[in-house]
Amino acid sequence: MKLETSAFLDKAKEALMETDKVQIRDFIGLFAPLARNAALGNFDKFDQLRDHVKQVKQHTLDNLDCYLGQFEQEAIENGNRVHFARDGDAMNEIVLSICQEHRAQRVIKGKSMVTEETALNDHLIRAGLEVTETDLGEYIIQQAGETPSHIVGPALHKTMPEIRQLFLDKHDLGPRELEGAPDLVAEARTMLRDHFLNADVGIVGSNALIAENGYSMLVTNEGNGDLCANLPPVLIICTTLDRVVPRAVDATAMLRMLVPSATSQAITCYTSFYSGPRRSNDPDGPMETHIVLLDNKRSDILDSNYREMLQCIRCGACLNHCPVYIGVGGHAYGSVYPGPMGSVLTPLLTSLAESHALPNACTTCGRCAEVCPANIPLPDLLRDLRRDESLQKLSPASWRFGTKFHAWLATHPWLYRTLTGLGIPLLHRLGRKRGAFRSLPMASAWTSHRDFPTPQGRTFFQQYKTADKQLDDR
Amino acid sequence: MSNEQSAHSSPEQPKRPQVALFVTCLADLFRPSVALDSIALLEQAGCDVDVPRLQTCCGQPGYNSGDYEATIPLARQFIEVFESADYVVIPSGSCAGMIKHHYPKLLQGEWRQRALDLAARTYELTCFLTSVAEMRRGTATPVELGRVTYHDSCAGLRELAIKEQPRKLLKELCHTDLVELEQTEVCCGFGGAFCAKMPELSTKMSTDKVDSAIATGAQIIAGGDLGCLMNIAGRARRMGHDIEVRHIAELLLGDRDGPGIGEGTG
Incomplete structure (x- = not known):
C-alpha cells in the first residue's frame, strides 16, 4: 500500500466533511464499546488474563530466536516448508515463485493484514495472476479498489447502498433487486463459490504460530479461511515473526482475549489449527503447504524501546475506542494499520520522518490502553515517538522552541509570576465583558473553532499576595 | 471567601492534615476561584493549607x-517545592496524574525515589476529600445546583480512577439532579x-461533547480539569x-456569583 501518512491532517479534514461516513463511524464509536463491554464487562479475570497474555508475549519475545527455531523445526516435521522473508518484497517474491513453480493462475485469499502490508496482491496481479479476496469485507473493498479502513472489519466504512451499487456494477448477473444484507451476502457467496473450487493456490494469515507443535491458528467467522486453506492444492500461510507463542495453551489463552476484544463474541465461528499438508490417509487438504515468516523491521522493533508493540494481537479494540480513529476513520491514516496501534506501528515499519503526524493524532486519553487485551501502554509509546520526533527535529521549530521556552520560564518562578501578572490582567480587561474571545492573535488554532475563555481577573498569586498583606497589616 | 474563618474553629483536634495546594497553572492564570475555593473546601475538611510560592507548572x-x-x-x-508537605492536593486530574504516574517514569536514581515518595502523598482534590479528609455537609445548608452533568476527564478517570468521588461529593454537599452524559468516558477533544x-x-x-451535554437538559457542566472545561x-x-x-x-462551595467559564460580565 502506498504510504500517505504525511497527509494525515488534510485527509482527516476531508474525512470530517463526509457526513454519511461520519455517521457510520459515530455508530461504531457508540456500538463497539458497548458490545465489548457486554462481552468482557463481567469477565472478572480480564486484568489477570491480560497480564498473563502480556507475560507470555514478553517471554516469547525475550526468547524469540529459540521459539522461532522450535516452530520452524516442528512445522517442517509436519511436512510444511518454512520461509523467512526479510522484508515485504522478499515475501512477495517467495509467494510469487511458489505460485509460478505450480504454474498457478488463480489465487484465493483469506483476510490478512500482513499481505496488505507487503501489497502482495499488486505483486501477484502484475505477474499475471488472478487474485480474489474471499473475506466478505476484503472482497467488497477489492471490488471497490479500496484499502481496508479497519484491521478487523476492512469494509466498515462502506454503507449498504454503496455495497449494493458496487455489486450491481461489478457482477454481471442481470437485473435484480438486492434488498438488504442477506441478498448481498448471498450474491457474494455465489460469486465466490467458483473461485474457491477453481483456485490453484490459497493464501491465509495466522493469529498464532504454536512452537511446541508447529501449528498455525486462524480465527475467522465466515469459513472462507478454511476453504482457502483446504480446497486448493497449495496453501501458503503469510504471517510475521511476532505471531509465535510457545504452547497451544498460550494460543488459546490469547484467543480468550482476542475474540471478545475484536468482535465481542465469546468465540468466533471457526477456530482452525493448520498442521501441514494432507497426510496419506487424509480425505482432503492441500498437497503442499508453505509458511512464510515476514520480518519487515520486527527485529528492529524487538531491539528498540518499542518492543511492547510486538505484544499486539491485532484485535482492533484500540481503533474502536479511539476518538481520533472514530473521528476520521482508517483511511485518513494513509497506512495499512490505523488507530492507536497503527500510529505506533507505522512509524516503526516505515520511518518517523514520513509518519510523524500519526503519533500526534492522539489526545492521550488512554482509552486504547484501558481496553488493550495485551496491555500495551499505547499512549506512552505514542508520547515516546513524539520524543523521537522532537529529538530528530521533525516537529515544527516553533513548537519545539515554544515548549522549551515554556519549561524554561516555568523554572524561573519570579519571572513567570511577573510576566503572567502583566499579561493576564490585560487579557481580562480586554475580554471580561463578553467572557470569551472570538479570536486571539497567538491562539488562532483554538479560536478558529471555539471561543477562548477570558481570565477571571488577576492571577491567583496576585490575589493571594494581596490577601497575605491584608493579614500582615492586621 | 465567607468560609475562610471556619477553618480555625476546631483547634482541639490532635493533628490537622498539613496540605500543600498545587494551584495548577490554568487555575492560577485563568480561574483563581478554583484555587481559592479548593483552599476553602480543604479548610472546611479540617486541613491546614499552604500554597508554596515557588510553584508554577507541572510540565x-x-x-x-x-x-x-x-x-x-x-x-x-x-518535588523540591512540595516534598516537605504531608499531602499535596491538586484541583486537576491530569496534573495529579502527571505527578503520581509520570514523574517516577521521567526521573531516575535518587530523584525517582523522591518522586515515588511524593506521588504516594499526592491527591486530586475530590479523591482527597473522599478518602483522606472526608468532607461532610454537617449542619450546613446544601448548595442548590439544579440539574448538573459531570464530565469525566480522561487523565483523572484512567490514571487516578476518579469516577464516583466527585459524584459522591456533589450528592453529599449539594442538592442536585445529577444526570450522566452519553459516552461520558469519551475524550472532549482537548488533549x-x-x-x-x-x-x-x-x-x-x-x-x-457539547451536544450530549445539551441533550441531558443540564444547566451546569461540571468537571475536575480546567483544560477540558475551557475547551x-x-x-x-x-x-x-x-x-x-x-x-x-x-x-461544592456554591461559589456561583461570578460568571462561569467563558461567560461575560455584561
Whole structure:
C-alpha cells in the first residue's frame, strides 16, 4: 500500500466533511464499546488474563530466536516448508515463485493484514495472476479498489447502498433487486463459490504460530479461511515473526482475549489449527503447504524501546475506542494499520520522518490502553515517538522552541509570576465583558473553532499576595 | 471567601492534615476561584493549607509534546517545592496524574525515589476529600445546583480512577439532579497541544461533547480539569449555547456569583 501518512491532517479534514461516513463511524464509536463491554464487562479475570497474555508475549519475545527455531523445526516435521522473508518484497517474491513453480493462475485469499502490508496482491496481479479476496469485507473493498479502513472489519466504512451499487456494477448477473444484507451476502457467496473450487493456490494469515507443535491458528467467522486453506492444492500461510507463542495453551489463552476484544463474541465461528499438508490417509487438504515468516523491521522493533508493540494481537479494540480513529476513520491514516496501534506501528515499519503526524493524532486519553487485551501502554509509546520526533527535529521549530521556552520560564518562578501578572490582567480587561474571545492573535488554532475563555481577573498569586498583606497589616 | 474563618474553629483536634495546594497553572492564570475555593473546601475538611510560592507548572505541555529533557527540571522543581508537605492536593486530574504516574517514569536514581515518595502523598482534590479528609455537609445548608452533568476527564478517570468521588461529593454537599452524559468516558477533544495541532478533529470531539451535554437538559457542566472545561465552554459559546461550565470546587462551595467559564460580565 502506498504510504500517505504525511497527509494525515488534510485527509482527516476531508474525512470530517463526509457526513454519511461520519455517521457510520459515530455508530461504531457508540456500538463497539458497548458490545465489548457486554462481552468482557463481567469477565472478572480480564486484568489477570491480560497480564498473563502480556507475560507470555514478553517471554516469547525475550526468547524469540529459540521459539522461532522450535516452530520452524516442528512445522517442517509436519511436512510444511518454512520461509523467512526479510522484508515485504522478499515475501512477495517467495509467494510469487511458489505460485509460478505450480504454474498457478488463480489465487484465493483469506483476510490478512500482513499481505496488505507487503501489497502482495499488486505483486501477484502484475505477474499475471488472478487474485480474489474471499473475506466478505476484503472482497467488497477489492471490488471497490479500496484499502481496508479497519484491521478487523476492512469494509466498515462502506454503507449498504454503496455495497449494493458496487455489486450491481461489478457482477454481471442481470437485473435484480438486492434488498438488504442477506441478498448481498448471498450474491457474494455465489460469486465466490467458483473461485474457491477453481483456485490453484490459497493464501491465509495466522493469529498464532504454536512452537511446541508447529501449528498455525486462524480465527475467522465466515469459513472462507478454511476453504482457502483446504480446497486448493497449495496453501501458503503469510504471517510475521511476532505471531509465535510457545504452547497451544498460550494460543488459546490469547484467543480468550482476542475474540471478545475484536468482535465481542465469546468465540468466533471457526477456530482452525493448520498442521501441514494432507497426510496419506487424509480425505482432503492441500498437497503442499508453505509458511512464510515476514520480518519487515520486527527485529528492529524487538531491539528498540518499542518492543511492547510486538505484544499486539491485532484485535482492533484500540481503533474502536479511539476518538481520533472514530473521528476520521482508517483511511485518513494513509497506512495499512490505523488507530492507536497503527500510529505506533507505522512509524516503526516505515520511518518517523514520513509518519510523524500519526503519533500526534492522539489526545492521550488512554482509552486504547484501558481496553488493550495485551496491555500495551499505547499512549506512552505514542508520547515516546513524539520524543523521537522532537529529538530528530521533525516537529515544527516553533513548537519545539515554544515548549522549551515554556519549561524554561516555568523554572524561573519570579519571572513567570511577573510576566503572567502583566499579561493576564490585560487579557481580562480586554475580554471580561463578553467572557470569551472570538479570536486571539497567538491562539488562532483554538479560536478558529471555539471561543477562548477570558481570565477571571488577576492571577491567583496576585490575589493571594494581596490577601497575605491584608493579614500582615492586621 | 465567607468560609475562610471556619477553618480555625476546631483547634482541639490532635493533628490537622498539613496540605500543600498545587494551584495548577490554568487555575492560577485563568480561574483563581478554583484555587481559592479548593483552599476553602480543604479548610472546611479540617486541613491546614499552604500554597508554596515557588510553584508554577507541572510540565505536562513539554512532556506530552515529547520534550522530556525540558520537563525534568520542572519535575525536580516541583518535588523540591512540595516534598516537605504531608499531602499535596491538586484541583486537576491530569496534573495529579502527571505527578503520581509520570514523574517516577521521567526521573531516575535518587530523584525517582523522591518522586515515588511524593506521588504516594499526592491527591486530586475530590479523591482527597473522599478518602483522606472526608468532607461532610454537617449542619450546613446544601448548595442548590439544579440539574448538573459531570464530565469525566480522561487523565483523572484512567490514571487516578476518579469516577464516583466527585459524584459522591456533589450528592453529599449539594442538592442536585445529577444526570450522566452519553459516552461520558469519551475524550472532549482537548488533549493539551492536540487541540492546537489538530483543531478540526478536536472540534468534532468537542462538538459531540457539547451536544450530549445539551441533550441531558443540564444547566451546569461540571468537571475536575480546567483544560477540558475551557475547551468545552469555548466550544459551547461558539455553538451559541449559554450552558454554565464550572469546576467542581466552585460548585461544592456554591461559589456561583461570578460568571462561569467563558461567560461575560455584561
